[in-house]
Structure formats: C-alpha cells, structure tokens
Amino acid sequence: MKKQAEVVVIGAGIMGASLAYFLAKHGKEVLVLEQNEICSGTSSSTAAWLWPTDKTPLHYGKLAWDGYNRYMTLAEELGADFELTITGGVEPLYTEEEVRAAEKTIQVAHSLGHPDVRIVSQKEVQEIEPILRHDILGAIVSPYEGHLNPFLLVNAYIQAAKRLGAEVSTYTKVENFVVKGNHIEEIVTNKGTVKPGLVICAAGIYSRKIGEMVGLDAHVKPERGFCLVSEKMPKILNNVIVGARQTVSGNIIFGFIADKVPMDCIDRRMYIRGLQWAAKDAVRDFPALQNINIIRSYTGIRCKPEDKFPIIGPTGKIDNFWFHLAHSAFAHNPVLSDYVAEMVAGERPYDSLPEYVYTRFDK
Amino acid sequence: MNKDDVIICRCEEVTEGEIRNACRCGASSVDGVKRVTRAGKGLCQGRTCRCLVENIVAQETGKPVGELEYPGVRPPVRVVKLGALRGEGEEE
Numbered sequence: 001m002k003k004q005a006e007v008v009v010i011g012a013g014i015m016g017a018s019l020a021y022f023l024a025k026h027g028k029e030v031l032v033l034e035q036n037e038i039c040s041g042t043s044s045s046t047a048a049w050l051w052p053t054d055k056t057p058l059h060y061g062k063l064a065w066d067g068y069n070r071y072m073t074l075a076e077e078l079g080a081d082f083e084l085t086i087t088g089g090v091e092p093l094y095t096e097e098e099v100r101a102a103e104k105t106i107q108v109a110h111s112l113g114h115p116d117v118r119i120v121s122q123k124e125v126q127e128i129e130p131i132l133r134h135d136i137l138g139a140i141v142s143p144y145e146g147h148l149n150p151f152l153l154v155n156a157y158i159q160a161a162k163r164l165g166a167e168v169s170t171y172t173k174v175e176n177f178v179v180k181g182n183h184i185e186e187i188v189t190n191k192g193t194v195k196p197g198l199v200i201c202a203a204g205i206y207s208r209k210i211g212e213m214v215g216l217d218a219h220v221k222p223e224r225g226f227c228l229v230s231e232k233m234p235k236i237l238n239n240v241i242v243g244a245r246q247t248v249s250g251n252i253i254f255g256f257i258a259d260k261v262p263m264d265c266i267d268r269r270m271y272i273r274g275l276q277w278a279a280k281d282a283v284r285d286f287p288a289l290q291n292i293n294i295i296r297s298y299t300g301i302r303c304k305p306e307d308k309f310p311i312i313g314p315t316g317k318i319d320n321f322w323f324h325l326a327h328s329a330f331a332h333n334p335v336l337s338d339y340v341a342e343m344v345a346g347e348r349p350y351d352s353l354p355e356y357v358y359t360r361f362d363k
Numbered sequence: 364m365n366k367d368d369v370i371i372c373r374c375e376e377v378t379e380g381e382i383r384n385a386c387r388c389g390a391s392s393v394d395g396v397k398r399v400t401r402a403g404k405g406l407c408q409g410r411t412c413r414c415l416v417e418n419i420v421a422q423e424t425g426k427p428v429g430e431l432e433y434p435g436v437r438p439p440v441r442v443v444k445l446g447a448l449r450g451e452g453e454e455e
Contacts, residue, residue: 038395228445228448279448296437
C-alpha cells in the first residue's frame with residue numbers, strides 16, 4: 001500500500017467504487033481502503049433493484065432518473081457487463097392510503113417525462129404478473145424498472161479505476177486518524193499509515209465509527225433486511241416486484257424487510273426469525289411459489305441517511321474529510337459520484353446540490 | 364485440455380481460469396471469488412468445490428489455506444422448500 005495519496009476513499013462498496021472511478025477519470029490519484037473485500041458489505045447484500053420510480057420529491061427523482069439514463073451507456077464506458085436488465089417494475093398497493101400516496105409518487109415520474117408510469121387495477125396487474133397474489137387493490141406499474149448484478153458492477157468500477165491508476169488495498173481497516181487542528185495528517189490502518197490529501201468516507205453504516213474518530217456524526221442509521229434465494233428456475237417473474245426479482249442466472253431473490261436494529265448494529269448473521277419472516281412474506285405475496293427450493297439466505301444492513309437523501313461533500317469541521325453516503329446507491333451512483341468527483345476537481349460548486357451536502361445538518 | 368478450462372464449480376460451471384482471473388482482479392478469499400464468479404452459488408452451495416477453490420486462492424495469494432478468511436456459511440444448510448421455511452402452523 002502506498003504511503004500517501006491525493007485522495008483516499010474509505011470503502012469499496014458501490015459508493016466508494018463508483019467515486020474512485022470518477023475521481024480517477026478526473027485525473028486524481030486515488031487510494032481505496034477496504035476493510036474486507038471488494039463489494040462485501042451492504043452492497044453485497046442488496047436485492048439490487050434499479051428502481052427510479054419511488055424517489056421523491058422532485059430533486060431526488062431527478063437524481064435517480066439521471067442516474068438511470070446514465071446506466072444505459074455505463075457498461076460500455078466501464079468495459080464490463082454487469083447484467084443490467086430492464087424488466088419493468090410492479091409495486092403492489094394494499095390500502096386506499098397506499099393508493100393515494102402512489103398517486104403523489106407517480107407525479108414525480110410524470111413531471112420528469114415518464115407518463116407511462118401508471119397506477120393500474122388488480123385485474124391489469126394479474127395480466128402483467130399472474131404469479132403475484134390477487135388480493136391487492138392495484139399497483140404502480142412502470143416499464144423502466146430493472147435489476148443488475150451488484151458484484152459485477154462494483155468490480156467493473158474498481159477495475160476501471162485501477163486501469164486509470166487507482167490503487168485498491170483490501171483487508172485494510174481504518175483504525176484512527178492523526179488530526180492536527182482541523183486537518184487529517186495521517187490515516188492509521190492495520191497495514192500502516194497513509195498521508196492523505198483529501199479523505200472521503202464512503203463506508204456506509206461503518207461510517208458512524210469512522211466519523212466518531214474525527215468527532216463527526218455521519219447522520220446515517222442501520223436498517224436490517226433478510227433475503228431468500230431460490231434455486232435457478234426458468235423465467236417466472238416478468239418484472240421486478242417489490243418483494244422479489246429473478247436474476248439473469250434464474251435465481252429468485254425474495255425479501256423486502258425493514259427490521260429495526262440498534263444504531264450500532266453491524267450484525268449480518270441470519271436468524272431463524274429472519275428466515276421465517278422472509279418466507280412468510282414470500283408465500284403471502286407469491287402463494288404459487290411455496291414449493292420452490294430455497295438454497296441460500298442473506299442478511300443485509302441498509303445505510304439510511306436521517307432524512308433519506310445522499311450525504312456528500314465537505315464536512316467543514318475537518319477541512320480534508322468528506323462523507324459519501326447514500327441509501328439506494330445502486331439507483332443514482334453513476335451521476336452522484338460523478339458530481340462529487342467534479343466537486344473534488346474544482347469543476348462544480350458544493351452548493352450545486354444543496355439537498356445533499358453534509359453541511360445541511362449544521363442548520 | 365487446457366488446465367484453465369477445467370470446471371471447478373460444477374453447479375455453476377465455473378472454470379479454474381475464471382477463478383484464477385478473479386484472484387488476479389483482487390479477490391483473495393473463497394467468498395471474494397464466489398461474488399464475482401458464482402463459484403459456490405449453486406444448488407450444492409460450494410460443498411463440492413470449496414476445497415478446490417480454497418487451494419486455487421491459496422496458490423494465487425501465496426498464503427496457506429489455513430490463513431485464508433473462512434468462507435461464510437448461511438442457512439439453509441440443505442435445500443428447503445419456501446413454504447417449509449415459514450415455521451410450524453403459524454399464520455399472521
């Protein structure tokens with residue numbers, strides 16, 4: 001591992017990997033520190049839906065749709081396939097209240113030029129996705145939603161960043177910082193120290209601990225989910241459905257659980273309770289699939305910013321420490337990380353994304 | 364037959380060459396290889412290929428097998444039907 005770097009990115013999940021790539025593309029000398037392996041934390045345990053439709057209000061919707069559009073040329077740009085598959089999406093609605101909320105949600109898609117995102121009746125849902133339970137009021141249906149392979153995408157970013165000169169050091173855990181005044185002089189890791197120009201913390205839920213080392217609140221909280229993976233099947237699901245998707249390989253991934261956990265939770269073990277919870281949800285939503293074979297399960301911990309929006313840019317209190325955190329990062333990373341790389345390169349003012357800058361929490 | 368073409372993970376049909384390439388791209392554990400190649404993601408969940416993958420990773424990283432990170436093992440240990448995973452006679 002090198003002893004100094006212009007920009008040190010902490011974390012090689014989707015946020016850190018995409019940022020490393022765009023920074024390298026902007027000519028920055030980048031070192032990525034990853035405590036485990038590439039794509040091994042939250043990014044490894046996502047359901048990996050590409051779901052722009054539920055991002056509200058308008059500014060967040062715009063970020064997601066801009067990210068979505070950027071995805072269409074990303075495989076070519078990175079020189080690697082990551083199984084991007086546009087299937088369309090179905091979000092079932094169960095109550096009148098959900099239908100009313102859905103009407104607001106689709107307004108954002110409409111105002112961003114996607115009038116074909118619609119609310120349809122149960123009857124129409126049955127035609128689009130016959131395997132889904134029938135006792136629903138209707139659904140949001142969108143032709144745009146899809147899914148991707150998170151491991152291949154994160155690795156594609158990392159390999160592209162390396163080709164542009166970035167260094168990636170795995171099994172490298174940040175243990176402390178040497179701070180003088182309001183400036184980080186050194187990063188102390190289990191593999192030695194690094195002198196950073198700029199430090200950007202893209203460590204997701206682990207950012208809480210890293211922030212504490214320099215006296216900063218990362219303003220993210222953990223939320224746990226449990227997923228089940230079926231054996232490979234012929235094509236059963238036409239769409240990504242809130243609750244299930246079928247991978248390019250044919251496995252169906254079930255799970256859309258939000259388990260409340262303590263603020264410092266990083267426990268990704270699977271519990272009987274998690275298995276049963278996910279199985280009950282899956283059989284309820286897809287009763288016809290109750291005899292499908294489950295081969296694996298996984299637990300993931302979402303990184304949820306306090307106000308749900310990405311947290312980027314300078315922190316102010318430490319002059320060379322930025323955060324780069326988001327939930328739903330697989331939706332908007334191709335533009336969000338590019339914007340932040342532009343900020344680092346001095347090509348974009350920080351206040352161009354006022355809803356997402358870290359300093360909004362100072363107010 | 365080229366050694367690189369030998370299938371190591373039979374369930375997912377992953378070759379020795381693909382596993383070595385994953386190591387050269389930065390994977391340095393059985394789980395790291397699994398994430399990018401699918402080796403061990405099939406019906407048998409690595410019970411057939413895990414030792415072979417371990418040995419290849421050990422060769423590529425120059426570390427003895429005992430020093431590699433132990434691969435994560437997650438339930439269900441055997442294939443189980445979705446309905447059976449719900450638990451006994453519970454309805455919500």
